[in-house]
Amino acid sequence: MTPRLKRARTDSESSDTITMDVETPAKPKQHEKLWFDDGNVVLSTDVHLYNVHRSILAKNSTAFKDMLELPDVGNLSIALSGDISKGDGWEGKPLIRMVGDSDEDVYHLLMVLYDVKFYSSHKPATLPVIxxxxxxxxxxxFFDVLYEVTKHLERIYPSDLDGMTNRNTDSLLVDYGFETDDYDFQLLVVAQQCNVKSxxxxxxxxxATFSIDFIIRTAEALSLERSTFMRILRGRDRILYYLRQLAVKAAALLAKFVDDPPSFPINQLLEKGRRVEDEDLLSSVCEDCSEACATSLDAFRTEIWESIPGIFELGAWEDVTPKVLDGPSPSIADGMEQAP
Known part of the structure; x- marks a missing residue:
């Protein structure tokens, strides 16, 4: 429990004067795992102090590199809001105050830098880590880290149609879909904040595939910006238009489609492995009709895919897809603008 201090009673106050408790802010304490005896820079959150290495931070982050190359940086307190003051370092080491960053975020980032087993883009991770x-x-x-986590997410949220065929949600999150129902919304918020366009x-x-009630509840819970909320709703209406078109394209299968409609037919059409014209449905029509239907739906699938950025008022795919994504560092930066 946070220690409390009681205001001392003066002689002029009566014995029944009510004393007021004043909260004493808890001081950050040294982190048990990320406090290295040979560390030479201290990162401070409102919870922990992390004694780490300037060389590790500077090697992986151009922002930290520039900051740590400031003249006379040894005995400084640096607030990442831009405030720099002398005489407030940590035992001769620079003290960097991580203003605006949660302790959890700082911990997760440092664990990636210091523990190779902590995160891999080829293995499922928890939503908070992502x-x-x-x-x-x-x-x-941290361009290399940004590259890895972006490639990880692109396996589930691809920017090419072939990627939709190979979507495997189990490869992204631990207990995908069970940690929280609103993971798509949380990821959307952060992807927009970081301007990871792809x-x-x-x-x-x-x-947009969720129910109206769920979208509204989630928008309120996450305090979605109105522009984001309205884009989701308008996009949902446009997807419903394609749903009606899908029924027309699949006219040969319409009777069975109406009797037993899939939950999200547009999703299933894009994720070609679970498409609407599967073997059970096609068995009810002749071979010629099946081929004609399949050809028509292939073209329709491409049409929907090309329309997705426009459906959500994002331009075209070339406007949101990085030019180069074959390597880390400068290449990932080319396709991503810094969030303001």
């Missing part, structure tokens, strides 16, 4: 790495790597130009169209698309 969100932290996206926020922190974008904010402080992820945004399919995040919008997935958010």
């Amino acid at each position: 969100l932290s790495l996206l926020r922190m790597s974008s904010k402080y130009n 992820l945004i169209p399919i995040l919008y698309f997935d958010c």
